[in-house]
Structure formats: structure tokens, C-alpha cells
Amino acid sequence: MTENASVPADFAESDRVAARLYTDPEIFEREMTQIFERSWVWVAHESELAQPGNFKSTYVGRQPVIVTRDRKGTLHTMLNRCRHRGASLCEKPSGKANGFTCPYHAWSYGLDGKLRGIPYPDGYEGVLEKGELSLKKLRTESYGGMVFATFDEDAESLEDFLGDAKLWIDRFMKQGGGYPIKVLGKHQFKFRGNWKIQLENTTDGYHFPIVHRSWMASVDSETADMMSFMTDPSAITHSLGNGHSVMQMVPEHSDLDVDDGSEPLQGRFDHVVSELSKTLDEAQVRKVVRAMHGTGFNLNLFPNVSMSAAFFRVLRPISVNETLIEHVAIGPDGPPELDIVNRERLRIHEHFQGPFGFGTPDDAEGWDRVQRGAHGGPDLPILVNRGLAREKASPEGWPTSHVTDETGMRAAYAQWKEMMGDD
16 A cells, blocks of 8 residues: 555555545545535435425535425425525524525525525615525435435436445335334434544444443343354345445344244333234234344445444544434334334333443444544554455345455445545
């Protein structure tokens, strides 16, 4: 690896990347324009925008945006910036509105971003056309309830970008147990590290029994046995193209529709079974309860969202050495009798992902330490070569290796390298 490479893309090779990918502010600035302003970036789940007038404030890279559903049901993503003097239009994280009015000079915009009104219009005669001053819009498309936006008008369609990952999105959404998925809640935290450190983590099975010893000791034996995948040869990771990858920790739960009925439901959910059985038939109860832990895989969608077992993990780069993480809890969107299911799913989520959980805080400490360590020996590379010699093509043609291998990381860095090229 050449530290004097002429373009950032040269710092990524097939089995290693330069440590400066975590620490170089110039590389970070280029990532914001070359990757986050050219990729399809996840901005919302459709359940957050279920009704006309619903909106959500978020970011594409470092640029603030508003995602809306207008009265016709169309989704829009727009820069959260008034076209007059640049003030932000919306500071609420979510809600319902008829439109947006700038707090500075009261220019007002519709849910579709069109400029609707200007107070005291005298003075603008002959120098302003309202039709030319709509909010800057991003292309917005959705698949499987997942809403993405991009600044790149010439980007391939979202479905083409997702490619073979669509199969796994479809499978992930089956954890509603026959009902649609909805967002139950979310929480945010920051870690002192580069965004790519977290991107690597979602398909890193190698760290699990080491970092998450305390979580494994805190759960029932059935759950611990289910997540003991280190020596299971059927537990594998696939590279799916365009930087996407999927890590199958529990392969028998990859498709929740595949169920021969022989697997017993976990005893810890007996109270849920008892309550649901009052209104649902046995097959419905089994389907919902079997999906309580979510799917048996983590799906990484380049560059900013993962569909991780039973929740969404969203990353937002803030600076070269600071990243915001949002964990989004999800559950079935069904009749009131499913409330007990979603309460239980929230408790499971809190136990691992929550701020006082047994999982994510340990992960975040590891991410912090990688960032600190990357400043030492800047000429030493970051290795992503585990399992390279045993990586083979699956029947579908996906590069595949064991769940503890770094196939997913190599997939992400191959996409990173392509997008960071000098062209």
C-alpha cells in the first residue's frame, strides 16, 4: 500500500485499507461529496410517514433534509433550507403539518416544496419568480417500506442499486409475522470514531463472542445457544454487490416463512403465547412469536443503514472522528392484541441495543478504541483479509465465506474504492 497515493481510492486494497481512511479530514470531505451526495441514502421508513402531512427531519450526509408525504401520498425529500436567506425551516424531528414557514421572514412552502407565499411582496416585482424558488429536492424512491434519497439525478434506480439485497429486505420484513412492520421508537448516541468503523461492525461476526460475553451471560440458554455461531459451518456472509452484504448468524431463521413446526417456541414467551391465544389461532400465534427475535441475519446496505436482526441501525457522519448512530426499534403493525408483542420486542431491544444494554455500549467502546489506535503507526494498514483464502461463490454467484470472515467489509470497501476514484 502506497501512503503517497495520488487519489484516496488508492488507499483501499482487496485485503487491507490505510489507517488514514479513519483519520484524514480531506478524505472525509471527499466521502461526503463522492459517496453521500451520490449514493442512495436511507432517510425513513414509510411507517414514519404513514399519513398525508407527516414529515421527518433527518440528514443526507451532513446536509439537513425534510422527508414528507404530501396530500396526494407522494414522498418528497427536500433540503431543510429556506431559499431566501438560508435559515432552517423545520427543527422538529417529526410531526404533521400543512407546510413549512421560515421563522426568519415567513416565506412559506408546501409539503411538496413549492414556494407558496412571500409576505410584503412589494419590492420583488420583476426580480423574483416564485416558481423558480421551490425547495431543493432530492430524488426519492422506496423499496419494501424503506425510503431512500439521493442528490444525484443521474443515479441508477433504487431497485437497481439494491440489486440482490432486495431478496434480504423482503425476508427482513417478514418478521411482522404476517403484519406490516412499523417503527416503535428510536434513540441516538454518538461515538468518537469514523463512520466506516461502524459500517464494518454490522457484518463482523468475529467480534461477537469476545465483545458480547456479558450479553451472552445475561440471556437464557436457548438464546445463547441460538447465537453461538462461531463454529457453525452453515453460518456465512455474502457480498451482494454495490457494497451491500448479509451476515447469516442463524441460517434457519433467514426466511421466517420456512417453518416445519418442529422448533419449539422459547419458554420465555409463554405469557405472550397465552395472551395472543385468546384472539389468534395457533398458526398465527406461532408465526408472530417465532419472529420475536427478528430474523437470523444482519443486512448491511451501503452506505448508511443496516437491517440488523430486529432493528434498523442508521449512521450519520458528523466529522472524520465523530459519528451519530440511531437505533430504530420495529415491530408488527397490527391489531391491539399485538401490543404485548411490541412491548416484549422493545424490552429485547433495550436489553442489547439500549443505552444501558448489554450489547451496544460494548460495541461503542470498541469503535472508540479503533479510532484512537488508528492514530498510532499511521503507516500500518487496517486488515480486512480474514477468510479471503476460503471465500467462494455461492450458487447465486455471491462471494461467500464464514460468518466470522471479513467478506462484508471487503464488499463495502470495494464500493468505497469505486466511488472515491478520481473520475
